[in-house]
Amino acid sequence: MRAPSEKEAKTAEVLLAIEDVSLSFGGVKAIRGVSFDIRKGEIRAIIGPNGAGKTSMLNVINGFYHPQEGRITFRGEQRRAMRPYAAAQGGIARTFQNVALFRGMSALDNIMAGRTLKMRKNFFWQMLRHGPAMAEEVEHRRKVEEIIDFLEIQHIRRTQVAKLPYGLQKRVELGRALAMDPDLLLLDEPMAGMNLEEKEDMSRFILDVNSQYGTTIALIGHDMGVVMDLSDRVVVLDYGRKIADGTPEEVKSNQAVIDAYLGVAH
């Protein structure tokens, strides 16, 4: 909850709008007629109990799932479904609930891979790795080193990510997403499985990314904890439906939300 940006968010233009989206897998209805929007520069939380459809919603946004109904408007362009490659090109980056790093590669290579779309030098130059290809490699390496400094992971640059503890893997994954210079950053349960200190670090990174780079962020959390405190506005999903949408205070005092969370075994 940060008062100034909350106000900005109200007036800022809409970056992404989800309208009446429904998604089902065979008989399972993962999302049922959900609409909400994400405004430029805000931190938007999507929360809900287990199985509420939060991850499915991110998958719809970056084109991994194609909803049966509804429309998605990204930067004013309306489409039925996104395509992963187009989403990446359009500046949507994400992290995954169960870290999806390139396990055989070093932390540095993982983050460098995030810059693939920005690298242009063709196959011929790649073969020589001199002149323009090397200049390009160095230019992007510099940018990647900035991210590495920002996330405070200098000491593990050369380590193969499979060997890193979970908390650091999550950080490298955030680094890879940041390397794309995204306009919209989707974070699926960035705090899950972390200890208190790691959660605090991650919260700080998220707030800094938002304020320093002006990146719009949508993040998922399954409880009403930390994630909610970071965000400007919150959408609450339950059984694939949207049950509340508003500022953290509004959502916290919403009866439907309280019921949904009480309904889940604590």
Place this chain on the structure above:
Amino acid sequence: MFYREVGQYKTNYVADQAVFPILQDRIGLGVILLIAFVVIPLTGDDFLLNAVMIPFLIFSLAAMGLNILTGYTGLLSLGTGAFMGVGAFACYKLTTIFPNVNILIWVICSGFFSAAVGALFGLPSLRIKGFYLAVATLAAQFFLDWCFIRIPWLYNYNASGAIQVPQRMLFDIPITGPTATAMTRYYVVLTIVVAMTWVASNLVRGRIGRMWMAIRDMDIAAELIGIRPLPTKLTSFAVSSFYCGVAGALLVFLWYGGAEADVFNVNQSFLILFMVIIGGLGSLLGSYLGAALIFILPIVLRMLPPALGLEIRSVTVEHLTFVIIGVRIIVFLISEPHGLARLWQVTKQKLRVWPFPY
């Protein structure tokens, strides 16, 4: 103590991105190149050059090709032999149709034919992976095998059904055919293999290598950062087959001097696959180590007992070789999937901190 990076600070990212950032490694590479280009030709006899070094280098090249596909991109192929065959037959056709163009140009060009065929048979890789892809490449192997035997145009209707390598010159020195000396052929093979290793190491360390490895490790995440699976996999198939094709052309033109289609059968595919597994998936150095172990070990086994004054029958040696290779593959698959190259890395890591491991 003597092998470490302490005190060797990189002042810029170019230096930091070198293949061998540690000085001792660079010296090591220099020494190896010196041995390969000067010491071996000066001291080695024809047997060493012809029966050991030339085939070892050619198999290393083929293993490198397969390693790009299987080790770096995670796509299993059993069609290596056939892709090598495409290179060999392409080179043969090209040099008989255009005899005046230098043979080395055709050796390299034959790689492009093989790359095209490889990419074509790589198309199913968009939809299928792992075991099923291996079966699809096996089908390619059998289909191409059949073509090599059943299309006489490929071997110029020779009655023997075999390729006969004609004599070809470079600067008036014969480099292929019966009159080419082992020394010249060794230099030609060595130069090509070293140059192609350099290119491969450039590719795998740059954007393209990262794309291959990203697809190997987590194709979904790769797609979401903007790496399109199909073009990436096809590039890998093409580059891999290019290497195998050139290796095939070299095998026939600079080593055998002539060959029948069954040189490129499925056994060859498996042999190269074993080299890659034993040497180390996803390591160029491993391709050399694997080729050395699988190709040179039997030679040593054959020569060692007589040298020690022991009687041993050649059949026994052959069986022994199979047993040793088999056991090693099992051991490596279980205990060290990253092969010899990994053992080398671990040793280096230990050396780096020696004598104080903490």
